Amino acid sequence: MTGMRLGVDVGGTKIAAVVLDRNGHRIFHARRDTPKTYADVLHAIGGIVGECEGAVGAGASIGVGMPGSQSPRTGQWRNCNMTFINGRPFAADLEAALGRPIRIENDANCFALSEAIGGAGEGYPVVYALTLGTGLGGGLVVDGHVRRGANGVAAEIGHVPIVVPEGEPAPCYCGGLGCAESYVSGTGMARDHRLVTGETLSSPQIIAAMQAGDAGAIATFGRLTDRLARLVGMLANALDPDVIVLGGGLSTVAGLAEAVRDSAPRYVFGREAAPPIVLARTTESGARGAALLWD
Ligand SMILES: [Zn+2]
Missing domain, CATH: 3.30.420.40 (ATPase, nucleotide binding domain)
Structure with missing residues (x-):
């Protein structure tokens, strides 16, 4: 691993991404509009990951923040205000689309983590x-x-x-x-x-x-x-x-x-x-x- 960490925040209107270097400093960021269908959201996340890794010239670990949470019982996403994501195995589908493991959390938990570490x-x-x-x-x-x-x-x-x-x-x-x-x-x-x-x-x-x-x-x-x-x-x-x-x-x-x-x-x-x-x-x-x- 390169020690680079890529974070993607999937919001209702925008998808934002940042790349942190091994010291936690932001070295790149990107944004794009959030599409309105499930397949297009998966595709857009793949696109922004590719854009970020291309810009920094290295692979990175991938973390994702999104409204809602994964059911520990079914593995399906739920409670998301982008309701077309609910009832889908979003994390598994995204890992399949990206071809590697991801870590995914509720977006407000990601916000809390950012404020707890360096905020x-x-x-x-x-x-x-x-x-x-x-x-x-x-x-x-x-x-x-x-x-x-x-x-x-x-x-x-x-x-x-x-x-x-x-x-x-x-x-x-x-x-x-x-x-x-x-x-x-x-x-x-x-x-x-x-x-x-x-x-x-x-x-x-x-x-x-x-x-x-x-x-x-x-x-x-x-x-x-x-x-x-x-x-x-x-x-x-x-x-x-x-x-x-x-x-x-x-x-x-x-x-x-x-x-x-x-x-x-x-x-x-x-x-x-x-x-x-x-x-x-x-x-x-x-x-x-x-x-x-x-x-
Ligand atoms: Zn409510």
């Missing part, structure tokens, strides 16, 4: 990472290794139902009702804003209105941060991680992390303190974390 979670034994974007992902790394759990669903906090005081519980694509992701995400915030105010705005529009002083948008943002603080309390009471890393597009909105830090302790048993809440530091963390699946 904002460096030095903390138990790192819980939350990606707050269109959806809500969770990942868990203990002592530098991803913990996927006995059923492959560890850290899937986005599909824990949360109690909200107003309205009917929101239906989720997973089949659940009142899943945290339906409230604590860009999509969830937009839905909540529409239900409470009657205004249909995207999450960036709500943030802009909040920053311009709009009372309705300020209240929507307050509900979002309060619900996120409840999730932090839930995480603390179940696992009490050493650090919680926040990533994703919504996490960097000014005031979000501060609001969650302020209110989280009131949802933690004893009401004394919550785990430290820090912002993600690594770039291309899904692909980088996938590369780090190989030591």
Whole structure:
């Protein structure tokens, strides 16, 4: 082996890849659009692997991050928001297409691994990472290794139902009702804003209105941060991680992390303190974390 590690992050719209050298430094990266059929996704991953290895002039180990997880019972992929992947033996098919072994993990677990090794979670034994974007992902790394759990669903906090005081519980694509992701995400915030105010705005529009002083948008943002603080309390009471890393597009909105830090302790048993809440530091963390699946 050359010691090169290639990580591929398969997202709903983009496939991103990075190549790390033997010291963990990024030496190449590439992106392409995610196709809309199963066969085309396998083909596109093969294409980006070929592009990366051609550019660096060497073979590499291959790690892959993707939404959802592999069933330990059937070997089939499931819980992916790219639903055409569900029910397929994705890892086996990809290994066959690439002609070599791969390591594959849930994308939020890859994000957590990237932050635990050289990111904002460096030095903390138990790192819980939350990606707050269109959806809500969770990942868990203990002592530098991803913990996927006995059923492959560890850290899937986005599909824990949360109690909200107003309205009917929101239906989720997973089949659940009142899943945290339906409230604590860009999509969830937009839905909540529409239900409470009657205004249909995207999450960036709500943030802009909040920053311009709009009372309705300020209240929507307050509900979002309060619900996120409840999730932090839930995480603390179940696992009490050493650090919680926040990533994703919504996490960097000014005031979000501060609001969650302020209110989280009131949802933690004893009401004394919550785990430290820090912002993600690594770039291309899904692909980088996938590369780090190989030591
Ligand atoms: Zn759900």
